[in-house]
Every structure is written in C-alpha cells, then in structure tokens.
Amino acid sequence: MPAISNKGLAMPASPIRKLVPYAEVAAKKGKKIFYLNIGQPDIKTPKVALDAVKNNSLEIVSYSHSAGFESYRKKLANYYQQRNIPVEADDIIVTTGGSEALLFTMGSITDPGDEVIIPEPFYANYNGFATSSGVKVVPVKASIDNGFALPPVAEFEKLISSKTKAIVICNPGNPTGYLYTKEEMEELSALAKKHDLFLVADEVYREFAYEGATHHSVMSQKGLEEHAIMIDSVSKRYSMCGARIGCVVSKNKEFINTALKFAQARLSPPTFAQIASEAALETPQSYFDDVINEYVDRRDTLINALEKIEGVRVAKPKGAFYCIAELPIENSDDFAQWMLESFEHEGETVMIAPAAGFYSTPNTGLNQVRIAYVLKKENLLKSVTILEKGLQAYLKK
Template identity: 75%
Template sequence: MPSISNKGNSMPQSPIRKLVPYAENAKKNGVKVYHLNIGQPDIKTPQVALDAVKNNDIEVLSYARSEGSEVYRNKLANYYANNNIHVSANDIVVTTGGSEALLFTIGSITDPGDEIIIPEPFYANYNGFSIASGVKVVPVISSIDSNFALPKIEDFEKLITANTKAILICNPGNPTGYLYSKEEIEKLKQIVLKHDLFLIADEVYREFVYDGATHNSVMKVDGLEQNAIMIDSVSKRYSMCGARIGCIVSKNQYFIKTAIKFAQARLSPPTYALLASEAALDTPQSYFDNVTKEYVERRNTLISELKKIDGVKVAEPKGAFYCVAELPVENTDDFAQWILEKFNYNNETVMVAPASGFYSTPGEGKNQVRIAYVLNKEDLIKSVTILKHALAAYNQ
C-alpha cells in the first residue's frame, strides 16, 4: 500500500473537533449535548450581511480578485481607521478565513526547518499550520497561576536561534482569553526589532474586550511597520464563522506582495461570503455593545459556577469567549471522551475541548480543558452542574 507522508502522520487531531463522533453517538442515543468545545457563537449574524446575499442580483457567480475586491479592502481600511489602525487597501490581503491568513503568512516568511516562538497554550491549529509548512513551533509556557500572562522576555530570548523567523501571539487569546497589555506589546516590539523577527498577532477577537480594558493592536505600534503582521477574520466579530473570510494586514509591502502570490495560487476567496462581509462592515456599534455585554455576563456566570466545584482552578479571561480550567483529573482527553460516551445527568451531558491539544510541549495541559462560553447563561449553569456531577462520578 502507498505510504502516508511523515508530515501527514505528524498532523495533530483537533482537540476541538476530534470528539465529535462521540457527541453524535450520544445524541443518537437521546442524550442532549451542551457544546462547550467550539467557539461557535449563538449570537445572531447581522441581518445586513444575510440580506446582502439573499437580495443580490448576481447572474454569474464569478471569481473574486485574489486579494479581495478593492471596494471591500477600502471598507476594511475604514473600519480599522475607526479603531485607530491606519492602513490602506494595499496593506490588506483577503483570505478564506483566518486559517488561510495564517497559512499564507507562515508560507511567506518561513522555509522548512525554520522556527516560530509561540506562548502556550495557544490556538490548536497553530500546530497544524506549522507542521503543514515544515516549521517548528518553539513554545514558551505561560501558567494558569499567573492568568497566562506573557512569560519573561528572558524566556523568549534564550529560545531565539538562527532559524527563528517570528513570534506569534493571539490577542485576546484563544484558548485563555488573555489580553496583552501595552507594556507587553512594547516588550515584544523590542525583542523582534533586536533580533530582526516578524511579530504576528492573531487579533480576530478584537471586539471582545472586557472590564474597561483596551485592545492593543500591533498595528498601532510605531517602529513596527516592517515587522508587524496582523491576522483578522469576520468569523467571531459578526458571528459569521461559516463565511470563511479573513485577511492579512501589514505595512511591509515585500511581505504583502509575497502573500498575494499565495492568494493567486488558490485563485480567490468565496464571492458570496465577500458580499456578506462587505455588508457586515455597516453593522452599527450598538451590535457590538450588546454582544460584549452578553459575553461579560456569560463569563461571570461561568467563572462563578466553576469556582464552586472542589478542585477546579480557572483563569480569569479578559477577552474573547474562552477560559481554561484545570480539573481534578489526570487526563482530560480520557475524561472528555468518557463524559460523552458513558455519562449523562438527567439525560444531558457536555462536550469540552481537552487542553493538551493547545500545547506543543509533551505532557502539558493534561489536566486542563478549554471551555467556550458561547451558550446562554441558563445553559452554562446547567453545563457546569453536569460537569460537577461528572467529575464526582469519574473520580469514583
């Protein structure tokens, strides 16, 4: 039989999606499953975006421009300007989701064997994207005890080698909800300038920042123009995960021209989704104000309920809509499968994402889970109640 590539064999399963068959079997057996595993908001997509697709008069669904239409990129530039990020349409490449933006970015700045430093835990697909590109992830471990704050600069410096090409952060963080301070971004600026590296910032959760805090974009930092690359997406901002429209933003025109070659190779982003995304930019600020208020209430509810369970430790998220919780079990991969396969409470159960898949360091995160608070408050309370009873039964 023909053999599978080493790269294919090394590709990790998604901690977010790998347990789906067990969840589906539970549903077939009549058990209700509360999905805390995936960042799929239940917030309604702005009607203006849905209407743009429903009411268009397109007669030929043609290719879009490889880097996205000029109209859309100009509207995006205006959106960023309203967030005090000053870029032009020529600084933007539209992609098929934030995932493709990351793939194009890694492909444009690295060769096989190169390295990217990432504070962990991190978005699980960073591992997969790096493996697909033949790139090594070099982790810097942050701790739940410090609320996943940025590790010391010295921890970064000692990991930099001749093969290091970039530092990658997610701000606000997935899976931790951590929000980087202005001082932390400034420290990262100093290190990438000193070592001539790129600073890649995944900022898809920009709108979801809580407790009066401010989001500090790498694109606002003077002196980083040739080093900063921002990854963005409509998926979470407008609750449009299925649209698959993202973008790369950078003032480094050598990088942008390289990324466009990757965009040309895959032809174009999806035309209908571009229409919806362009229209979504007309969404009023009141939409985000209401959504942010809802997520703050959900976060507070979830954290409060989790803290009532003996042996559970939870970090306090300041943005996005995730938290990492440490459970009183040895292996959350086993527990997460067991709770779907063999447990229910009043004919209901929950699906969580084992956190080991958000680390690249072997053995890290084995007793942690990522929880997405994308359900309403009542369902979150029910979910934590189920989790409490499941932990008691599992540990017996």
C-alpha cells in the first residue's frame, strides 16, 4: 500500500469537528443535541447580502482577479479606514476564508523548520496551518486565573530564536474571548520591531467587543507597517460562515506581492460569495448593535449559569463568543464523547469542544472545554442544566 506522508500523519484532527461522528449516531438514535462546539452563529445573515446573490443577473460566472474584486477591495479599505485602520485596496488580498489567508501568510513568511510564537490556548487550526507549512508552533501559556490575559512579554522574548519568524495572536481571542488592551498591543508591537518579526493578528471577531471596550488593530500600531499582517473574514461579522470569504491585509509590499503568488496559484476566490460579501458592507450599524447586545446577554446568561455548577471555573470573555470552562474531570475528550454516546437528559444532550486541541503543549487543557454561546438564551440554560447533570452522572460512574 502506498504510504501517507509524514506531514499528513502529523496533521491534527479538529477538536471542534472530530466528535461529529458520535453526534451523528446520537442524532440517529433520536437524541436532541445542543451544539456548543462550533462558532456557527444562529444570527441571520444580513438581507442585503442574500439579496445581492438572489437578484444577480450574471450570465457567466467567471474568474475574478486573484486578489479579489477591485470594487470589493476598495469598499473594504473604506470600511477599515472608518475604524482607524489606514489601508488601501492594494494592501488587501481577498481569500477563500480567513483560513486561506493564514495559509498564504504561513507560506509567505516561513520556511520548513521555522517557528512562530503563539499565546495558548489558541484557535485549534493554527496547529494545522503550521503543520501543513512545516512550521513549529512555540507556545506561550496564558492562564484561566487572569482570564487568559497576554502573558508577560518577557515570556515571549526568551523564546525568540534565529528560527522565529512571527508572533501570531487572535484578537479578540478564539477560544478564550480575551480582548487585548492598548498597552498589550503596544508591547507586542515593540517586541516585533526589536527582533524584526512579523506580528500576525487574526481579527475576525473585531466587532464583538463588549461593554464599551475598544478593539485595537495590529494595523493601527504606529511604526509597525512593515511588520503587521492582519487576517480577517466575513464569517462571524455577518454570520456568513459558509461564504468562505476572508482577506489578508498588510502595508508590507514585499509580503503582499508574495502572498499574491499564492493567490494566483489557486486562481481566484469564489464569485458569488464575493458579491454577497461586498453587499454585506452596506449592513447598517443597527444590525451590529443588536447583535452585540444579544451576545452580551448570551454571555452573561451562560457564565452566570456555569459559575453555579460545583467544581466549574470559567473565564469571562471580553469579546468574540466563546469561553473556556474548567471542569472537575480529568479528560474532557472522554467526557465530551461520553455525553454524546452514553448520556441524555429528557432526550437531550450537548456537544462541546475539548480544549486540549487548542493547546500545542502536550497534556495541557485536559480538564477544559470550549463553549460557543451561539444559541438562544433558553437553549444555553438548557445546555448548562444538561452539562451539570452529565457531570454528576459521569463522576459517579
């Protein structure tokens, strides 16, 4: 039998999706499942985006420019400028989701054997993107004790080597919901300049900053123009996960020209999804105001309910729509699978994401889970009740 590549064997399974087969079996048995494992909002996609596709009169679905529609990039630049992110259309490459933007970035700034430093826990697919590029993730561990705040910059600095090419952050964070402060962004920017590194910021949850907090973009940092790379996506902002449209943004022309070669190799991003994404930029501010209020209510509902469960610790998110909860168990992979295979409460159960997959340090986060509060409040309360009863039964078995 032909051999699978070492790279393929090393690719990690998604902690978000790997339990899907167990969920499918549970659903076939008649269990109702509350899906807390994946950041798929139940918020309606803006009508203006859906109508742009529905009412389109294209007769030929042709390739676009490899960097994406010029009209879309110009409107995107205007959107960013209104948010104190000083970029132009030529600084933007439209990608097939934020995932492709990260892959283009890894391909453009690293060689096999190079290293990137990432505060953990982090978005699980960073492990996959690094593995597919032959890059080593060097983690800096954040702690639930202080809400997963940025670890001291000294912890980053002592890990920098001749192989280090970048520091990668997610702001606000997935899976923690942590929102970086102005001072933390300035500290990271100074470190990137001092050691001549790229600072890559995944900002797909930019709009989701709560209680009047301000999001500080990597692209707004003074003097960081040659170092800053921003990753973005329409998936969460407009509840358009299936559109698969993102972008990579930088003022560094050598980087953009290099990333464009990767974009040319895959030809172009999808046409209809770009049409929808361009139209989505016309979404009124009232849409975001309503969405933010809804997520704050959901966050408070979830956190308050989780904190009442004996033995559970949870960090209160400042942005995005995830939280990390620490459970009184030893192995959340086993618990999450058991909840689907062996437990139900009134015919219902929950699907959660084991948090170990959001770390690259082995045997870390084994008693933690990520919960996405993307369900209505009444369903979140039901989910927490199911989780509590499941914990009680699991600890007795």
